[in-house]
Amino acid sequence: MSAVAWNRYGKAAIRLVKIERREEAHDVVDLTLDVQLEGDFEDVYAGDNRRCIATDTMKNTVYALARQAPIDRVEAFALRLADHFGREPAVSAVLVRAIEQPWARIEASGRPDPHAFVQGGGERWTTLVSRRPDGTVVTSGVTNLVVMKTADSGFSGFPRDRYTTLAETDDRLLVTSVTAEWTHRRGAADFSGRGRIRAALLETFARHLSRSVQHTLAAMGEAALAASDTVEAITLTMPNRHHLLVDLAPFGLDNPNEVFVATDAPYGLIEATIRR
Amino acid sequence: MSAVAWNRYGKAAIRLVKIERREEAHDVVDLTLDVQLEGDFEDVYAGDNRRCIATDTMKNTVYALARQAPIDRVEAFALRLADHFGREPAVSAVLVRAIEQPWARIEASGRPDPHAFVQGGGERWTTLVSRRPDGTVVTSGVTNLVVMKTADSGFSGFPRDRYTTLAETDDRLLVTSVTAEWTHRRGAADFSGRGRIRAALLETFARHLSRSVQHTLAAMGEAALAASDTVEAITLTMPNRHHLLVDLAPFGLDNPNEVFVATDAPYGLIEATIRR
């Protein structure tokens, strides 16, 4: 005999765009949301749907709740959704994940237009609310923040074995796509820190004398924690998007760290959690 | 003060194609591998690289080990890699993940050609070896196995609240992209079950009288466990790729479950682990 040992279900990729129509200007909130439930759903796996909240209902609920109050901080909206679904008797845990696409105002005749926007780029802002019997954890983040430094980055002093061919370098390109997720202290209600944390991450990346991706990651995490009182820990994921110096010697040319080939694969992948 | 509370690093997306050149025919093994290490690497985050095995070395090691023995089962190759890196003193855990792209022989004049291949499709086969101090766990799987059933699938009897609009149905299209991962019993050395498990998943999907995705998922998981002695548990992830019946009434036409619009988002997402 077999049994359902773990289960989770929900609706993913709910696309919500809300326009907050203030008198003097419009604001755009552009979200992709996932709602996932855990709980006492074994009957559903046996073919009895009486406890199975339809995922279509989850989607409808997202749109209906979006109408009923302004979305000021996405974290607060995700908490409202988690509370809504957490009231269902069968539900033990609710996960609400949101990915925000930021939009910037278009400049027209030197002034920001009140009703026209341009996508800020590949960067996304993330929120995860995890509501469980032992409490609710709110995580905020940024992802796909792609950065490059062309000075003050090296990698040397690493061990060499029979399969090591990498040369040591004190001047390489460092290119990475930063994903950062920071956990707010339990009960925190102020989610305004994203701008400060983002600025601390960028400034530290720019200024750091980097001996490795790990080295810079730790400095960035430390700066992020210093930039916010209510954040307990931050997890950084930094793929090393290798840019290889092209060997131009066969063509009678030198290459003083000028001409690189950007590669997609393979890539180094560095992850760590920095905690206060 | 802050500290590194958790860390992991490695090389991802190592692309390896190995041709096993037997006398009478060639075989292709086409893998994308990740190698990830956990361990005593805090010094690296402080800028000291003496323990930092370069991810470039990890990549080289994959290619060198691929040369030194035939890759018969990917699980066995991943175990060899995990053992290699697990011998490093600083390392506490090794994760080796492999995604296999299957290739089929081209039929030429009614016979399989010995040296020519066509990609079997979007389906991929997965392997994960997790080597930790308390033992090594081997997981195998398939992913992106996209299936559709046009009969014997309904969804009704679910609860209705103020945000429920979904109609009940006893005849809908069920389309999903199956991801399955099954865990082998500790110490198992026989990894030949993929074909049997895959067949059990497909056959059960085809034959099941489905009352929900959950209902069919459980049946598929049970059949997979029945098809293999050495598998302890299987986790299935089945997104519900909704196909919506098009309303043709405005055009004076009926639509007896014939014309559908396939949608990408949002989608239901059903996940569960079935255990013996």
Add this chain to the structure above:
Amino acid sequence: MSAVAWNRYGKAAIRLVKIERREEAHDVVDLTLDVQLEGDFEDVYAGDNRRCIATDTMKNTVYALARQAPIDRVEAFALRLADHFGREPAVSAVLVRAIEQPWARIEASGRPDPHAFVQGGGERWTTLVSRRPDGTVVTSGVTNLVVMKTADSGFSGFPRDRYTTLAETDDRLLVTSVTAEWTHRRGAADFSGRGRIRAALLETFARHLSRSVQHTLAAMGEAALAASDTVEAITLTMPNRHHLLVDLAPFGLDNPNEVFVATDAPYGLIEATIRR
């Protein structure tokens, strides 16, 4: 002053899945369609919509026409759509493009199931109907047909200049994703040749003694024309997905054409039209 010198508009990515419900078994037709119109639409660009057939109407028309007759060959369905829109007075040209996702029946207990299907893979079948005042051209094709040959492929004898470093080889992996588009003779009504042409392409790829991608492309095109009476010309696009031999010498190992790294970029791109 400026003017509209050329214009085209329409609806793209219309997702249509039709189930043909025969007594003994179901058939699936899974299409992504584009409908594009050219014609006398300058007024629309000046803000007058009286001639602007809404792209939403195009989408509705696709679904309504799909209901009104079986979709036997996609080419015939695309011709019906092109004729429908070509009757609009403002329209001078109609383009209907269709990408078909093939599905195969699931084998259950050794027999093909009548109502359950598995996606055949990444391969897609294409159709393009171009209806213009001087006549209608029908093009059929396959795309993303990914093939590899591990023998009988070389590349040598090419010119060498100061920027040439590539070594000559008489034994390399040849991997490509074939896109083929063949044009039917005007007025042809038999579109049943896809299977024969596809088989000719695959068999020729497998059997050819290849001196270059171009060399094999020409042989494949010739075989495709020989396999069908009604095809006038075929255009083949064959990216060269380079698989590079890994240099294992630094590790004291040889590499007798066994261990390769598959690369995505850059890639050679070879395109040609073969005509009777």
Add this chain to the structure above:
Amino acid sequence: MSAVAWNRYGKAAIRLVKIERREEAHDVVDLTLDVQLEGDFEDVYAGDNRRCIATDTMKNTVYALARQAPIDRVEAFALRLADHFGREPAVSAVLVRAIEQPWARIEASGRPDPHAFVQGGGERWTTLVSRRPDGTVVTSGVTNLVVMKTADSGFSGFPRDRYTTLAETDDRLLVTSVTAEWTHRRGAADFSGRGRIRAALLETFARHLSRSVQHTLAAMGEAALAASDTVEAITLTMPNRHHLLVDLAPFGLDNPNEVFVATDAPYGLIEATIRR
């Protein structure tokens, strides 16, 4: 008998990152290049490689030429490449296509850092040089410039037939991903207009009282031509990324143009060339 009626080949997706290391600051040029040749290459299709410039040589040439002079404007670099390959006797036409990834300087302590950069986003800048016997055409552009306007956009007055269900509206969201390509007058040597054209496109999009995508496209094209003396024509491609108003009536809620679902497919696709 069959023959090669048309052919083209080359290297695609050449990834080049060049760092211009000025004393006071670094500049980044990040390009993905395609080089394609047409000419007298029939022999190659017959298996004779004596005229087949290896695509690997094309790639090497790109890197070698990148080293030998600063890349100030990408158009000028592409012209240098086209001239290099155009000197080969067998070559009749050269196409060089470049996609530029813009990078912005990171602000650190309120000043732009001289050596650290952040990716500006999904927007890319394009260049196409087409060198043919009858002359050389240079096209510049932007692509993936994603914009939204939340006011001053309607669509009404379009014709209604039996398949029309779309409601008229004088207030909808207009969201599009602008691709613009403008052709420079023959012999033009000043390629500095991208910023002015981009600003004209954005400002016109923001300010226009839009009766349709076509209407706004024409106004944007006109403004772009007005912003540059040396541009002869501009082609704009503007997919209509539909944002659908969510029907909240079943939940007892109104929806005064606030809550939308963003959809990917299907989408309207509007293309036109505006010429002086």
